Amino acid sequence: xxxxxxxxxxxxxxxxxxxxGDEIYLGDEVVDVEGVNVPIVKAADFLVSNxxxxxxxxxxxx
Numbered sequence: 001x002x003x004x005x006x007x008x009x010x011x012x013x014x015x016x017x018x019x020x021g022d023e024i025y026l027g028d029e030v031v032d033v034e035g036v037n038v039p040i041v042k043a044a045d046f047l048v049s050n051x052x053x054x055x056x057x058x059x060x061x062x
Contacts, residue, residue, distance in 0.1 A: 019046055 014023035019036050029040040038046045
């Protein structure tokens, strides 16, 4: 097997970018939320800012 396939030369390059444009590196804990890379440590902030909150104080029928 060619050596370049075992250990790529650009190990310092980011794996990708998160929803804020911050770099994600190989090994970072990330989830895919509808096609968006969201680091686990930022997941709560992402969900609160991009989705509707649910009023659990109001009774829900059904």
